[in-house]
Amino acid sequence: MASNDRNRSFVRIGIKFCGGCNPEFDRGSMANRIVEVLKGKAKVVSLQEGEVDCVIAIQGCPTACADLDPFSDLLVYRITSEEEVVRFVNRVVKGLFP
């Protein structure tokens, strides 16, 4: 899935969710927050439709049961709480992403 195209100015990101059986936070709104902060820095791409450079795995609890096997050769950011969303957003804001 990873691309070697070094001329691109943005990183292509896929968002992978767990199934949400009993989430401890609103995964959808957290994903929207991440997409918002990534505007201009990265492009969010559907995991079904396009190649991605890295994956943000948004999982509703520490069990973190989403199947990440298809992304084993990619950089995967694992998020299992709102605090981790905040840390991730701060990382992006500080230019530390990816």
Place this chain on the structure above:
Amino acid sequence: MPMMTPEQYEESLRRLNLVVYMFGKRVENVVDDPIIRPSMNAVKKTYELAHLPEYQDLMVATSHLSGDKINRFTHIHQNTGDLVKKSKMGRLLGRHTGCCFQRCVGMDSLNALSIVTYNIDQKHGTTYHERFLKYLAYVQENDFTCDGAMTDPKGDRRLPPHKQPDPDHFLHVVEEREDGIVVRGAKAHQTGALNSHEIIVMPTIAMREEDADYAVSFALPSDAEGILYIMGRQSCDTRKLEGGNMDQGNLLFGGHEALVVFDNVFVPWDRVFMYKEYDFVGQLVEAFAAYHRQSYACKVGVGDVLIGAAQTAAEYNGAEKASHIKDKIIEMNHLNETLFCGCIACASEGHKAPSGTYAVNTLLANVHKHNVTRFPYEISRLAQDIAGGLMVTMPSEKDLRSPDTGKWVEKYFKADPDTPTEHRLRILRLIENVCLGTAAVGYLTESMHGAGSPQAQRIMIARLVNMEEKKRAAKKLCGIE
């Protein structure tokens, strides 16, 4: 078409020509009937969530036949991970709908038949498994909802099928033809039957040679000639006919059950998965029952809704800080999460059957379902305790809206000053719906009797526990051995 959209699902139901009766009359438009439609909405949710990235990790699986992405409800479990995801999917959908979403029974039928058709072939040299796999591919390709029909009316409980005064009290073969068989009988309590494309029939109890004509399993389109449906009533069902959007409690979703009559129905051979192999009936019943007992994971999701409603009602009443209220909420959560433990445990401890299908741990599935026959009743009792008597004495929505009475309803049922009276009444109606209304069919009595009544689980628990090992452990510690 690997996965239907919710809209495609609804349209596919409109193309069916089901023969449905309710209140003594033929229902001409099943999909739009106000009493039936909430149940269709609940099944429709299983299609909707499969298209949303936030839920696909549970709702979507990869077919072991085609490699295509399919709705998990048509999937054959390939490992314990699949079984765990099935349990989690049940909780997810229970919480989204607050009721029975009806589609698990078809999934459980498919998985049970995938095991038992293989085993029959191994012993009898038949070709049922190949037939079944072709049928399974058809179900997966079309993303069908299947009704799993097991429970016969059973007539006189003292008598086996072949001795019943009315032979049709257990569904049976009445004619064998070159191109198939003709069956007659009925299946009772059929959850979601009117929202299904297919009906998968299985026998209901273990049988002997004399009952061979009753040892039959097959699948048919739900609108096959000779099949008719008589809708079951639910407590408070006609509130859906009253207009308004409050007194139903759950405004969007519901369940349904029906009596399905097979009046001399023809089944082609390629749809027959068991024919007189009475020696495998018990195995099929047990395999299906174990899967279906696991499926009561859904009640955890409905429990989530009821606990959320009870907490909300406590806050609207201004009672949420009372220590006994907090303790009751803790107890409700304890019971609900204990149920979750059971459905996860029986999945995690699953095993591979000779056909390759993964089966749940039967003992733990029975323990889980046995808990389900009890805990929702206690959760419901606590919810009613917290809600207060107003839940069953408050006036109707029409009284709330009436220029003559509305001001009094508003005035005297106000509690927390920051909460509109209507909100308080709405949350109480939802609790009433789950504890006493249409959804109580699914949350309470179905929890008691669905997938087998409590005694059925106790028999299985007695049979499956490793008593010799327990005795050995005890004797060793006290020096007997």
